[in-house]
Amino acid sequence: MTGSCVTVPCSFDVEDKYEQYLNNQCTAIWRSTTTGDVAQLTDRNPQTGDLTKKNCTTTFSNMQTGPTKDYYFRIDCNNPLLWSYSSTYVKIEVTDNFPSPTLTPSTLKIKEGESVSLTCSAPAPCLPHPPTLIWTPKLGDIQETLQENQDKTKFKTSVMNFTASHLYNKQNISCTAGYKKQDGSSDAALTTSLIPDVLYSPKNVTVSVSPSGSVVENSNVTLTCNSDANPAEQNYTWYRADGGQETVIGTGKIFKMKVKTDTKMFFCKAVNEIGKQPSNITHIDVLYSPKNVTVSVSPSGSILENSNVTLTCNSDANPAEQNYSWYRADGGQETVFGTGKILNITVSMNRKSFFCKAENDVGEQHSSITHIDVLYSPKNVTVSVSPSGSVVENSNVTLTCSSDANPAEQNYTWYEVKAAQEIVTGTGNTLNTTVSTDRDIFFCKAQNDVGEERSNLSHIDVLFPARILFSSKCMKTSNQVSCFCDTAGNPSPTTHWNLHGKPITQPSQMVITHDSLNNSYLRSIITIVEPQDRDLSTLQCFSYNSLGSASKGFCVRCLDNSKENESQILTPVLIGSTVTFLLIICALLVVVWFQKTHYKPKSVAATSGQHEAKEQTKADNSQPSTGTDLSCNNPEKMSKSSADKSEDVVYARLKWRENTKVKEEDIYVNLELSDGSCLNEKKCENGGEHSVSKKEEIESMRAEDKIKNIRKESEVVYAQVKFQTKTPESQ
Incomplete structure (x- = not known):
């Protein structure tokens, strides 16, 4: 490489006879095959190895571009050892296009999770300054070695070991060899790279929703399943995850559906030949009106009337409820009586049925009626x-x-x-x-x-036949007689008066009026002017209704006899009372003798009279009285009876006894009677008057007692007639 150094590996050998001439004076000379005996590359500061050890390896620095030449080695020891090794030469080529490092393997296709070993090799022409090898990215452990080729040239290797990941798929992996230059220029960097093909199952599976954001219930949405996989996904499956259960609802990368409150949670599963992967659950924000609206009551269970309770309105809605209204549902009507999620009220028998209504931006819903068990x-x-x-x-x-x-x-x-x-x-x-x-x-x-x-x-409303009450009577003034016929009955009775067996039609001297005490009690009054001019011995009152009838005869003539008897009785009574009082004071013996000779028989008679009255009361339950005839139509017989017994009827006493359910007490009704009284056990049979039994009289008395508020619990025990001895008249 231009500007860099180069090391020519070299070794030689000499014949044995020249071995002795190898010393430190020996020099190495490099000559070109084309230039003859002229020494070459002397300006490149050659550095040669130990010639005494037959090492002629030489390093030339700062090599510059020039013609490619073949060079051979010559040893000169300045003694008999002089020798050119021209038959063996080395070609030195200085170039700017230095070869890039070599990656092994040059291509990489592997499954995720498998182990990978990449080797980067680069020539090392200059042994003092071998190249530096750099991996990008550094994916694992790196081991570097300097190795020798068969021609004794050197090369440097770097081995990187790592585990394949989907993250490295299609990612550029490079090895860079850096060479140091000696001509002052920048160091050279030569890079070789490869792109691995890592096979892996779907990763980063996600669901996208369109439209995004909140969606109103029953709206349509489009779901898309996205993922990263190599090779690309082959199958997509859609699941609904509501209620904690996974239900398959469709397939395909894109799925369209309608969302509801119970269909708003989804995920998809992507599958390729390497494996499969589900997405996370996607929650769609479904907006819906309140649902499952319920009312809870605290305290729960049965509640005493007029107690305080707390009502709470609960519901499921999105967005959350904004308004709550409370209704009372008693009597089939719905009445608003409060607002708010919580309501405190007082319950009663007609305030025990309630419901609430929850409302949000989407809609409203009311609960079912909650019935509080109000005691x-x-x-x-x-x-x-x-x-x-x-x-x-x-x-x-x-x-x-x-x-x-x-x-x-x-x-x-x-x-x-x-x-x-x-x-x-x-x-x-x-x-x-x-x-x-x-x-x-x-x-x-x-x-x-x-x-x-x-x-x-x-x-x-008790219906009973018409009855004539015991209070019925006649009253006489100087020139007229008024008879009262008190009747009772339900239905309301009708009354009329008979005289000589024929109805009275109100002639000029008779007036009939009616007074109604109530619907069941009626008083009929007949007023007779100049009664002495008429025969009223057969005067009768008739009362009847749909259930029965009753009649009562009135003895008008008895009214005169009563007055006479009263005047006859008054004086003897006063005299007898005075004599009796004086006798008691004067002498007890006289009183005893008087009682034995005068009163004892009379007491027996009185007792007998009481017995007869009791027996007569019992007999009257079945038939009319047959006792002593006190008829006002036979005054002589009455007087005779009175004279025989030397006694008058003073009063009749009725004793009433309560039912056993209450305390017994006696109720007495004193009725003033005279010799000619019309209230005898047998009423004026002479003269055509209708006979009325004592039983009927008693029933009439009981009906009359009802008007007078006498205790209704009482019942007749006996009727007692008590006689008092008449004081003998003065002679």
């Missing part, structure tokens, strides 16, 4: 009656207690209302009972774990 005591407690409507007295009815409660009612209690008192009459959801005029008001009480509530009073 509350019974409400809207009602009583239903079967059969409904009006019910005939003594019929059986079924009462049903209905209510709204949570938890459902556990206990039902039935109450019967009598005389403003509430009496427990049964339990259970239904009650079978018999109704009557004094058993027609009921209510129930429903109870659960939270509390209790009672229904309103249920009034059963």
Whole structure:
């Protein structure tokens, strides 16, 4: 190389006889085959080896371009040893086109992962300054050696060992030999390179989406599978990765599809003859309106009425929800009552069903209705009656207690209302009972774990036949008589008056009026002017409705006898009371004697009268009274009976006893009677008056008692007629 040095390897031999002449005085001379005996290259500062050792290797410096010549070696020892070795010569060529280093192998095709050994060789013409060998890039370990050719010339080798990688595929690998120059010019650098063909499976597999960015649900997108592989990919497979599962959805480098909320995660797999490689999962930003909107309640489970709860609206949406609205769904209507993701409210029996609506830029969605299990005591407690409507007295009815409660009612209690008192009459959801005029008001009480509530009073419309009440009577003034016929019945009764068996049609001296106390109770009043001019012994009141009828005779003439008897009785009573009082004060013995001789028989009679009254009460349950005839149409017989017994009826006492469910108490009704009273056990049979049994009288009395608010729980035990001894008249 021009400007560089060159080393000519050389050795020689001499005959044995000249061996003795080899000494340090020997010199090496190089001559050209064309120039004869003229020494050559003496200006190139030749450096020759140790001639005494027959080493004639010579280095010439700063070689310059010139004709190529053949040179031979001559030894001159300035003694008999002088010899030219012209038969052996070396050709020295100085050139600027020095050969580049040699790479072995010159081409490289290998699979990724296999071991590779590259050797770079470059001639070393100048032994003092051999070339430097540099690998670009340096891929592995490097080992350098200086080697000798068969012609004794030198060359330098560099071996680089590495493992093939896809990164080196098609990458230029070069070896550069650097030569040092001695003419002051730049060092020479000669490079040899190769491009390896590294076979490898797909690398850097990626998915590109068009259009890029966010995509609205149900839009079409184009997916492209990109990768680096050698040889190029032969197959592409597309997978959906939603829900943690891999599902094949298509093939090919390009795949078109419609995205949804559950179809937004994809990857592709590239395959060639070396291997395969999947891409990473590509998440498409799918924009969609809120979905799976739900309501959560805290605390969960059953909630007591009027407790506070926290409602939270949860949903899945992209972009995230911007607005939340809360609705109440009770009663089949939707009412907005709040906003925000979280809402605190107080629940009640009519505030327990809710839903929320979530909204974003894409759309909106509402949750299903959430029903909170609100616990509350019974409400809207009602009583239903079967059969409904009006019910005939003594019929059986079924009462049903209905209510709204949570938890459902556990206990039902039935109450019967009598005389403003509430009496427990049964339990259970239904009650079978018999109704009557004094058993027609009921209510129930429903109870659960939270509390209790009672229904309103249920009034059963009890139908009963017409009755004439015990309060019916006549009153007389100086010039007229007024008779009152009090009747009860349901349906409302109709009344009319009969005289001598014929209806009274209101002549000029008789006036009939009607007063209605309510739908079931009626008072008919007949007013008779100048009664002394008429025979009223057959005056009767008739009351009837669709279920039955009743009649009652009125003895107007008895009113006169009563007044006379009252005047006759008044004086003896006062006298008898005075005498009795004085006798008690004067002497106890007189009193005892008086009681034995006068009062004891009368007590027996009174007792007998009581017994007869009791027996008569029992008998009256089946037939009219047959006791002593106190008819006002037979005053003489009445007077005689009174005189025989020396006693008057002072009062009739009715004793009532409550049902066993309440405390017994006696209720007394004192009725003032006289010898001619119309309230006898057998009413004025003479004169055509209708006979009325005591049983009917008692039923009338009970109906009258209902008007007077006498306890409905009471029942007749006995009727007692008490007689008081009449004081003998003064003689």
